[in-house]
C-alpha cells in the first residue's frame with residue numbers, strides 16, 4: 328500500500344507541485360492552505376484530499392493534523408512546507424507583529440505538527456517528517472533577520488528532532504531549497520528554480536530506498552552563490 332502524505336502550503340508554489348507529483352505517483356495526499364478556491368481546484372486536478380486551515384493559529388495547526396489523519400487513515404509522511412516572508416526590513420524598523428506572524432507560521436506551526444506526527448509515528452515505529460527550511464539558514468543577509476531567525480530555528484529544531492525520532496525508527500529530513508520562482512515574492516524570478524524542480528527534490532527524499540534516511544538536502548539555482 329502506498330504511503331500517505333500530509334502537505335502544508337499545498338495551495339501554491341512548491342507544495343502545490345509536490346502534491347501534483349506525489350498524487351501522480353499514486354500517493355494518497357491530504358493538502359492544506361488558507362485559500363479555499365485554490366485548494367478545491369487542486370483537489371479536482373489531483374484527486375487529493377484536503378481542508379483549509381490558518382497555521383498562524385496554533386489550535387488550527389493541531390486540528391488540521393487530526394483532520395489529515397482522519398481523512399487518510401494515518402499519516403505516514405508529513406511535509407511542513409507552508410511559509411512566508413512578508414517583511415524584509417532593517418532591524419530598527421521591525422514591528423512586533425512581523426516577528427509574531429513569521430514565528431507562528433514558519434516555526435511554531437511546523438514544530439506543533441512535528442509533535443503531533445511524532446506522537447503518532449512513534450507508536451507505529453515508522454514514518455517520515457520533511458521540513459522545508461531554506462538556504463537562508465546557511466547564510467546571512469541584511470533585511471532578512473525575521474525570516475532567517477525562523478528558518479535557523481526550524482533547522483535547529485529539525486536537527487534535534489532527527490536524533491529523537493531515529494530512536495523510534497522515524498525518518499526526519501530537512502530540505503534547503505534556494506531561490507524558487509513562486510508566489511513567495513511579488514516579483515518574477517525566471518532565473519530561479521521552477522516550483523516543480525524544487526518539489527521534485529522533495530519527492531527524491533520521500534522515495535529514497537527504505538534503508539536510507541536523507542538528513543539534509545541543499546539545492547539551488549545556478550545563479551545563487553550563497554555557499
Ligand SMILES: NC(=O)c1ccc[n+]([C@@H]2O[C@H](COP(=O)([O-])OP(=O)(O)OC[C@H]3O[C@@H](n4cnc5c(N)ncnc54)[C@H](OP(=O)(O)O)[C@@H]3O)[C@@H](O)[C@H]2O)c1
Pocket residue numbers: 335336337338339340341342359360361362363365380381382383407408409410411432459460461462503504505506507508509510511512
Ligand atoms: N520560493 C523560494 O524562493 C523559497 C526558497 C527557500 C525556501 N522556501 C520555502 O518553501 C516553502 C514554500 O514556499 P513557496 O515558494 O512555495 O511559497 P508560496 O508560493 O508563497 O506558497 C506558500 C504556501 O504556504 C501557505 N501559507 C502561507 N501562510 C499560511 C498560513 N498562515 N496558514 C496556512 N498556510 C499558509 C500558502 O497557502 P495560502 O496562500 O492558501 O494561504 C501557500 O500554499 C516555504 O516554507 C518557504 O519558506 C521558498
